[in-house]
Structures are given as C-alpha cells and as structure tokens.
Amino acid sequence: MSEQVDEGVRRELQRQGIWVTSTQELYNWGRRNSIWPLQFGLACCAIEMIATAASRYDIARFGGEVFRPSPRQADLMIVAGTVTKKMAPQIVRLYNQMPDPKYVISMGACAISGGPFKQGYNVLKGIDRYIPVDVYIPGCPPRPEALLHAFMELQRKIDSQRLTGDSKAEHLDPDQPSEFPVPAFGQHDLQPAANPDVFHPPKMER
C-alpha cells in the first residue's frame, strides 16, 4: 500500500507497537470506511439494497449503513434498478448535487444496460450514458452479497486513489467536471441520447 515505507520495516515496527502511515493512507482509510450512500431506490434491486442494509447482510460492517436522504451528505450513488427515461434527468441532477468525491455503483442489469426492458421505448439503456460509473454489478437482481462485493471493490478503488502527483484521483483535478448536463425530454427520446464525454461503449470488432 505505502510506497514510502518498506513493507518489511513497517511490519517490524508494527510488532514493536509503532504504526507508520502516510496522510494519503490515513485519509483513504477514513474515506473507504465511511462511504455514505444516497438513499433512493428505483425498482426491485432496491429491495436487495434494503436487505443489504438490514441486519442479515449488514452493510454497516463496511461503514456504509448511513443512507443519507440528501445528496449534499452522500458519497455514493447506488443506482438500484430500472432507470426510465422519465427518471433519468432526476438521477443526473441528484448526481450533480452530490459533493466531490462521489462514486456510482450501477446495480443490476437494468442500470447497466436496460436489462430485460432494453427493447422498451421508455427505459434508459444504462445510466453510464449520462454519469460516470465506478462499479457495475450484473444480476437481475444481484444478491446482497453481490452488492457487498461491489462495495468492497469500491473500497479497493478508493484505497488506491492518490492525493498528489500526475496520477492523482480525478476529483482532485480542478479541470475535471463535477457535474454533467441533465438530459431534456425530446419528442421521442431524451436529448441528447447519451453524453459523449461520459459514454464510451466498447467498439464491436468484426
């Protein structure tokens, strides 16, 4: 984890009761163990999210039990369920209103791609068309264990983010935008249909 201190020396010191750390490590340790999700659910995935928050799966073990009713206090947006085109502008607006650093978990097939409703006229084909997504969890709906796995992946990502240097975290770069344009209701579809700055679908090679 720490590049500054040799791992062997660190462990030796730890055995003597001396804990060596860096500001970055301490900061990321605090950050990854207190991820506050935004409290909202969209469809059946939300039921799995509720189960994850409840006592049997207990997301509090990972520091994520404080579901915030306001985006101002939230670090994480769990897009749990089918995003309809009617709902998409609200999701983007909520994301915009969250303070940096903010993360997004795209939970379930619907939030990733539209899922079983992909052919539907009113379903958004993935929330990553408008906002950047950090972790995708497949499943319909994903089990609470899968959400916990995504949560741990996110913790791993936060742990590896750097505060300084060229490869520092995106939210610390003053040029990186913190909010993205909210799509408007067009005649047949949302306008624009995707944000080209955010949406990078894999190119099909034939």
Add this chain to the structure above:
Amino acid sequence: MVYSMTPNPYFFIVVFCGVALVFPILPLALAWLWRRFFQPSKPGAEKNATYECGVESLGEAQVQFRSQYYLYCIIFLIFDVEAVFLVPFAVAFTGLPVGAFIAILVFLLLLIEGLIWAWSKGCLDWAR
C-alpha cells in the same frame, strides 16, 4: 495560607469547557485545511441549486398560509367530536328511552345552529 495539592473544584469545569470547544472545532478546522490544500472547489449551477428530490424547484420557498384557516380547523374538530358521540348513540338506539333521544337531538340542534352561524359568517369559504 495552607498549600494543598487539590486543585480548585471549578478547575475541572474550565477543562471541560476547553475540551468541549476543541473537540468539535478541531475536525472542522482539519476539514477546512484539507479543502484549502487538496480539494479543488467545483461549484456549479446544478450543484448549488435548491435540492428538491432531483426535480427542478418551482416557485418561491416562502409560501404563506392564511391564518383564517384555523376557523376551518376548529369547526372540523367540533364535528369530529360530534361523530364520536353519535356512533354509540346510533349503536344503542333501540334500547334508549325517549329522554336520551331528546337529549342527543338538543345536542345535534345546538351544533347545527353553530354550523349555520359559521356558514353565514363565511367561515367555510376558502380564502376569502
């Protein structure tokens, strides 16, 4: 003057006040320093907008209700209580003597008279 190792009993209150000040101010100061040196500020039109569950906010926040609404509430309360009296009366109706019937009728007439009075005063009109 007798020298004693025991400090002034009020000394602990001073210590307590000091801790009570430092304890909340220290994290706030650290957060402020952190924002100052690491976190670039990124305000924006959307981010600074009023939070209204994701939808764009409509109209003014300072909406006023007419104070005359209290009359409406009081009248509702009176008839709510009247219903509470009427239900047991209706349930026991067949077994009641004539006196009880007349008593409840007087009670009803009094309330109806009040209703007519309130109506004629215009209390039931919305937003005069």
